[in-house]
Amino acid sequence: MIYDSLIELLKWLSITGPAASAIAAFINSIFPVVFIIPFALFAVYLERKVSAHMQDRLGPMRVGWHGWLQSFADILKLIQKEDVVPAQADRWLFNIAPVLAFVGSYAAFAAIPFTSTYVGSGIDLGIIFIVAISSLVVASLLMAGWASNNKYSLLGAMRSAAQIISYEIPTVVVILTLLCVTGTLSLYQLSENQTGNIFNWMIFGGYSGGWQKFALIPFMLVGMVILFISTLAEVNRTPFDIPEAESELVAGYHTEYTGMKFAMFFLAEYANMFAVSAIVSALFFGGYQSPFGYVGKLLGISWLVPFEQLFWFTMKGMFFVFVQMWLRWTLPRLRVDQLMNMCWKYLIPISIANFLIVAFLMAL
Amino acid sequence: MSIKTEHMVLNMGPQHPSTHGVLRLEVELDGEIIIDVKPHIGYLHRCFEKHCEALTYPQIIPYVDRLDYLASMYNEFGYVVAVEKMLGIQVPERVEYIRVIMGELQRIASHLVAVGTYGIDIGAFTPFLYCFRDRERILNLFEMTCGARLLYNYFWIGGLSHDIPPDFVRIAKEFVQDFKGTLKELNNLLSYNKIFVERTANVGILSVETAINYGITGPNLRASGVKWDLRRDDPYSVYSKLDFDIPVGQGLQGTVGDCWDRYYIRVLEMEQSVKILEQALDQIPEGNVQEALPKRIKPAEGQIYTRVENPKGELGYFIVSKGGLQPHRVKVRAPSFVHLGIMGELCKGHLVADIIAVLGSIDIVLGEVDR
Numbered sequence: 094m095i096y097d098s099l100i101e102l103l104k105w106l107s108i109t110g111p112a113a114s115a116i117a118a119f120i121n122s123i124f125p126v127v128f129i130i131p132f133a134l135f136a137v138y139l140e141r142k143v144s145a146h147m148q149d150r151l152g153p154m155r156v157g158w159h160g161w162l163q164s165f166a167d168i169l170k171l172i173q174k175e176d177v178v179p180a181q182a183d184r185w186l187f188n189i190a191p192v193l194a195f196v197g198s199y200a201a202f203a204a205i206p207f208t209s210t211y212v213g214s215g216i217d218l219g220i221i222f223i224v225a226i227s228s229l230v231v232a233s234l235l236m237a238g239w240a241s242n243n244k245y246s247l248l249g250a251m252r253s254a255a256q257i258i259s260y261e262i263p264t265v266v267v268i269l270t271l272l273c274v275t276g277t278l279s280l281y282q283l284s285e286n287q288t289g290n291i292f293n294w295m296i297f298g299g300y301s302g303g304w305q306k307f308a309l310i311p312f313m314l315v316g317m318v319i320l321f322i323s324t325l326a327e328v329n330r331t332p333f334d335i336p337e338a339e340s341e342l343v344a345g346y347h348t349e350y351t352g353m354k355f356a357m358f359f360l361a362e363y364a365n366m367f368a369v370s371a372i373v374s375a376l377f378f379g380g381y382q383s384p385f386g387y388v389g390k391l392l393g394i395s396w397l398v399p400f401e402q403l404f405w406f407t408m409k410g411m412f413f414v415f416v417q418m419w420l421r422w423t424l425p426r427l428r429v430d431q432l433m434n435m436c437w438k439y440l441i442p443i444s445i446a447n448f449l450i451v452a453f454l455m456a457l
Numbered sequence: 458m459s460i461k462t463e464h465m466v467l468n469m470g471p472q473h474p475s476t477h478g479v480l481r482l483e484v485e486l487d488g489e490i491i492i493d494v495k496p497h498i499g500y501l502h503r504c505f506e507k508h509c510e511a512l513t514y515p516q517i518i519p520y521v522d523r524l525d526y527l528a529s530m531y532n533e534f535g536y537v538v539a540v541e542k543m544l545g546i547q548v549p550e551r552v553e554y555i556r557v558i559m560g561e562l563q564r565i566a567s568h569l570v571a572v573g574t575y576g577i578d579i580g581a582f583t584p585f586l587y588c589f590r591d592r593e594r595i596l597n598l599f600e601m602t603c604g605a606r607l608l609y610n611y612f613w614i615g616g617l618s619h620d621i622p623p624d625f626v627r628i629a630k631e632f633v634q635d636f637k638g639t640l641k642e643l644n645n646l647l648s649y650n651k652i653f654v655e656r657t658a659n660v661g662i663l664s665v666e667t668a669i670n671y672g673i674t675g676p677n678l679r680a681s682g683v684k685w686d687l688r689r690d691d692p693y694s695v696y697s698k699l700d701f702d703i704p705v706g707q708g709l710q711g712t713v714g715d716c717w718d719r720y721y722i723r724v725l726e727m728e729q730s731v732k733i734l735e736q737a738l739d740q741i742p743e744g745n746v747q748e749a750l751p752k753r754i755k756p757a758e759g760q761i762y763t764r765v766e767n768p769k770g771e772l773g774y775f776i777v778s779k780g781g782l783q784p785h786r787v788k789v790r791a792p793s794f795v796h797l798g799i800m801g802e803l804c805k806g807h808l809v810a811d812i813i814a815v816l817g818s819i820d821i822v823l824g825e826v827d828r
Contacts, residue, residue, distance in 0.1 A: 148586035244467050248489070248809065332580065332652055343473065423646070425653045426580025428810045429489065 125202035133363040134164040136414060143418045174352035179242060182349065186240035190233045191350065191357035197229030198364040205371045206281040208381050208402035219280040220268055223372060224261060227327070227365070231257050234346050237358075241349040249345025252429050253329065259436045260326040260333075266444040267320040270451045271295065271376055274309065280372075284380025294379040305454055312451050317377045319444045321413075324369035326432070328362065330417050332424040333432060370413030374406070381406035464492055469812065471500050477574065477816065478823030482800070484812060494804045494812060496797050501827035509787040514540050514754040515614055517787070522608040524789065525825040527570050528768045530563035530599070533612035535765040538693055539774040540614045542763055543756035551744035552616050553695040558629065558737045559599070559611065560694075561730040565636070566595045567768035568676075568723040568730075571820040575720055576647050578817035579656050584647040591639050594632050598625065615749040626738055633734050640727060648724060657720060658711030661803040661815035668714070671802070672795045675770025677819055680706035680722040681714035687766035699736050701729045716818040723820070755782055769793050769820060789828060793821040 099117035103109070108116065138153070138161060145152025153160030178187055203226075204219035206212035216222055231254050238250020268278075274295070277283055287293050296313050297306075326333040347358045374380060381402035389397030427435065469482040479500035485492040505524065509517050521536045522529040534556060541548065573588030596606045602621050603611040611618050647653055663673065668681045678685055686703045688696040704725035706718030758780040764773040770792025777786040796819045803815045 144582070148583050149590055150586065244465065334580070422583050424581060425576065425647075425650060425656060427652055428656055428808060430808060431655055 122203070124207075125199060125205075128207070129199065129202065129364045129367070130360070132367055133360050134168070136363045136366065137164045137167070137359075139411075139415070140418050140421075143415065144422045147419075147422045168356065171352055171356040176354065177349075177351045179349050181242045183240040183242070186236045187349075188354070190237035190240060191354040191361075193233035193236065194230055194361040195357045195364070197227055197233060198361045198368060200226045200229070201368045202364070204280055205368065206284050206375065206380060207406055208399040209285060210399045212281045217277075217279045217282075220278050220283075220372070220376070223280075223368070224265060224268070227368070228257070228261065230361070230365070237350070238346040241346070243349050245343045246346050246348050249348070253346060255429075256329075256333065256432060257327050259433060260323040260440075263319050263323040263436065263440040263444045264327065266441070266448050267316045267323075268376070270312070270316050270444070270448045273448070273452050273455050280375045280380065284375050284382060287379040288382050290385060294377065294382075294384075296377040305457070308454050309451065312447050312454075313377065315443065315447050316451075317373070319440055319447070320376065321373055321416075323436070323440060324373060325417060325420070326436070328365040328369055328417075330366065330421055332420065332427050334421075334426060366414050366417055367410050370410045370417070371406070373413055374409035378409055380409075467809075477821060480797075480821070480823055480826070482812065482816075484804075484809070486809065489808045489810075491804045491807050491809065491812065494801045496800050498794075498797065498823075498826050501823050503828065505828040506787050506789065509784055511783065513782045514756075514784065517784070518612065518614075519608065519610045522610060523824055524791065524828060525567075525767065525769060525772075525793065525822045526607060527822055528563050528567040529608050530559045530611065531567075531765065531767045532772065533609065534560050534694075535763065535767065535772045535774050537612045537614050538765060539761055539763040539776055540754070540756065543759065543761050543776065543778060544614070544751060544754065546615045546749055546751060548615055548749050549744045549746065550695070550742045552746050552749070554737050554741040555617060555621055555746065556612060557694055557696065557699070558734060558741070559602075561733045561737070562595050562598060562629070564730045564768045565727050566592045568727050569595075571768075571817075572643070572647075572720065572723055575817040575820075576653075578813045579653055581647055581650070581653065584643060587639065587643060587646070591636060594635075598629055598632065601625065601628075613747075613750060614754055615751050617746045620746045626741065629734065630738055633731055633738070636727075636731060640724065640731075644724065648721060654710045654717060656810075657716040657814055657818065660711075660716045660807060660811050661719075661818060662712045663714040663719075663799065663803060665714070667799070667802060671799050673770070673799060674795070675766065675768070675792055676722045676726060677719055677770065677796055677799075679704065680719040682706050687764055687771060691764065693763070693765060695737075696733075698740075699733050701733050704729065716814050719818040719820075755780065764790070767792060769822065769825070770796065789825075791825040791828060793823075793825040794828075797821050797826055 099120055100113055103113040103116060141163065142152045142159075144150075153163035156162040156166045178184055201223045203214045204212070204216055204222045206219075212219075234253045234257075235250050238246040238248075238253070241247075271283075272278060275283055275286065277286075283295075287295060296317055297310060347355055350358060383401060383405050387398050387401050389395060389401055465486045467484045467486055469484055471479040471481045481497040481500070483495040483497060485494075503523070505520055508520065512520070518533055518536060521532045524532045569588040569592045573585035573592075576582070576584040576588075599609060599611075600606050602625060603609050603619055605611075663677065663681050665681050665683055668678050668683070673681075674685070682705050684703050684705050687693070688701075689703060704722055706713050706722055708715070708718060709721070710717045712718075756778040758778055760775070760777040762773055762775045764771050766772075771790065772792055773790030775786075775788040775790070776784050779785040799819065800812075800816065803819075804812050807815070
C-alpha cells in the first residue's frame with residue numbers, strides 16, 4: 094500500500110505522528126486528482142474525435158498535431174471567461190453546486206483500486222461507499238437547478254434527481270447479487286480475487302470454481318448489462334441524458350453556468366464516466382488484473398507489476414468510456430416517462446429475479 | 458384549506474436549440490404535461506409580399522428563394538409557373554425536365570434536412586451529419602449548374618438562367634445510385650431504432666379530419682393517410698409523364714398520423730424522388746433552355762392562383778396584375794405557416810419532450826412562416 098510506504102518514507106525523513114499521517118494522507122489523496130484531470134482532458138478530446146470519426150468529420154485539427162491540444166485551449170478559454178451569476182440567482186447555492194458535484198465524483202475515486210498497491214482507502218464497504226458518495230451529485234444538481242432561477246435548469250434538475258435516485262436501485266441490486274457470489278464488498282478484495290487469468294473474472298462466473306461457476310455465467314452477463322445501463326443513467330449519458338437534453342432543456346441544470354463553474358460540472362461528468370467504468374470493470378472484468386499473466390512476474394521485476402496493473406485498469410476504464418461515447422453518438426434519447434418505465438418495469442424486476450436465481454444457485 | 462397552484466409558463470425560443478429558427482413557443486405546463494402551446498411568430502418578417510409590389514416580375518425571383526430557404530428551387534418553380542400561366546408561355550420540354558430534376562433534387566435535400574434535424578431533436582446527432590453528407594452532393598450539383606448553393610435564382614420566367622453543364626447527368630446519376638444505399642443506412646440507423654420509435658410512435662396523432670380542417674397539406678397530410686399530391690392531382694410541368702407512387706402513412710409503428718409516420722413519409726418520398734429522378738435523367742430531351750424567354754414581362758390585367766407540391770406542402774402563389782411591369786399584389790400560401798397552426802392541437806396532454814418531437818415532425822421553415 095502506498096500509504097504505508099509513505100509513512101515509512103516520512104519516518105526515514107524523521108517525521109512521525111499525526112504530521113506524518115496528515116502528509117501521507119494528503120499525498121495519497123492527491124493521486125486521483127493527478128489522474129482525473131489529465132484523464133478528463135483526454136476524454137474530452139477523445140469524445141470529440143470519436144464523434145467526429147463516427148460522423149464522417151475530422152474533429153479538432155488545428156491546435157497541435159491532430160488537435161491534441163484542443164482541450165487545453167478550451168480550459169484556457171474557460172478560465173478567462175467572465176464569471177456570470179444571474180441577477181435573481183441564489184448566490185450561495187449557485188456557487189457551491191459545481192464544487193459539490195466535483196466533490197461527489199472525486200470522492201468516489203477514494204475506494205477505487207487503481208492497482209494492487211494503490212487504493213485511496215481500502216474500506217471494506219468500498220462499493221457501497223461509492224454508491225452513497227456519488228449520490229451527492231443529486232444534491233448538487235438540485236442546488237444548481239434551483240439556484241439558477243431558470244425554468245429549464247429547474248426542469249433539468251428535477252428530472253435528474255428522479256433519474257439518478259431511481260437508477261441507484263438496480264445498481265445496488267446487482268451489487269447484492271455479486272455479494273452473494275463473492276462475499277465481499279471491498280473493491281480491492283474483489284479485484285484481488287479475480288487474478289490469474291481471464292476466466293477468473295466475475296463475468297465468467299468468478300474464481301470460486303465448481304459447477305456453479307458455469308451456471309453463473311448467463312446471470313453474470315445479465316447483471317453486467319443491467320449495471321452498465323443503470324450506471325449510464327447515473328452519469329446522465331445518452332440515451333439517458335434527459336437532464337441536459339439539449340434539444341428540449343437547452344443545457345439542463347448547467348444552462349446558467351459559465352467559465353470555470355461550468356468546467357467543474359464538465360470535469361465531474363467526465364470523472365464520473367471513468368468512475369462508473371471503473372466500477373463495472375472492477376466488479377465484472379477483473380479490475381486492475383491483467384487478462385493473462387504479468388510481464389513483471391515473468392521477468393521477476395516486481396515493481397513493474399503495479400504499472401502493468403495501472404495500464405490494464407486504465408485500458409478497461411477507457412474501453413467502457415469509449416462504449417459510452419459510442420452509444421452517445423448512435424442512440425437517440427428516451428423520454429422522461431419512458432426512462433422511468435425502463436427502470437421500474439424492466440431493470441428492477443429483472444435484477445431482483447437475477448439476484449434470487451443467483452442466491453438460489455449459491456445456496457445449492 | 459386548498460393550496461393555490463398555477464400553471465408554469467415556459468417560453469421556448471426564440472433562442473432555443475430546437476425551435477428550427479426564430480420561433481417562440483409559449484408553453485403552458487402542469488408539471489411536465491402540456492396544457493397549451495401558442496406559437497409566436499414574426500421574428501423573421503421581411504415584408505416579402507409588400508415588397509413584391511415594388512419589383513418587376515423577374516426581380517421577385519431572388520426574393521422567392523428566401524421563403525423556404527431549404528427548398529429555394531421549388532419556391533421558384535411555383536412562382537415561374539404562376540407567371541408563365543399569366544403570360545401564356547409554353548416553355549420547351551428540356552426546361553420542364555430540368556425543372557423537375559432540380560425540383561426533385563431539392564425535395565430530397567429538403568427532406569434530408571427535415572429527417573436529419575428530426576434526429577437531433579430526438580437526441581441522435583449522428584444521422585444528421587449523414588444526411589448533410591448526402592445533401593452536400595446535391596448542393597454541389599446545384600453549384601455546378603448555377604453557381605449558388607442555397608439561393609439560386611435559377612428558374613427564370615420562360616426558361617432557366619443556365620443550361621445544365623455537360624457532366625451534370627452523369628454526376629446526378631451517380632448520386633442517385635449512391636443515395637439508394639445511404640437511405641437504407643439511414644433507415645437502419647434511425648428509422649427503425651427502438652428508442653426513436655418509442656419517442657415518436659403514437660405521439661402527436663393527427664387525424665384526417667383535423668388535418669383537413671386546419672388546411673394541412675403535403676407530407677403531413679399524406680402521413681395521416683390521405684393520398685393527396687399536387688404532382689398527381691393537379692399536375693404541372695411534366696409530372697404527368699413520369700411514373701411515381703404517392704406514399705401514405707400506414708401507422709407501421711403506431712397509429713396512422715403520428716410523428717413516426719410524418720417522419721417516415723419523408724423517407725418514402727425521397728425514395729419516390731429517386732424514382733422520378735432516374736426517369737427524368739434518362740428522358741431529358743435536347744433543346745435550348747432560353748428560347749422561350751419573353752422580352753418583356755407584362756401580364757395582362759387579371760389574377761391567378763397556382764399551387765405546386767413544395768417539399769413542405771402546398772405552396773400557392775396568388776398574383777394580381779393590373780397590367781403593369783410590377784404585380785399589383787402577391788400573396789403566398791406558405792405551407793409552413795399553415796402547419797404551425799396545428800402545434801397546440803397536437804401537443805395537448807403530451808410531455809415537454811414531445812413538443813420537440815411534434816415540432817420537428819411537422820417540419821417548418823421560419824423563413825416561410827414569417828415571409
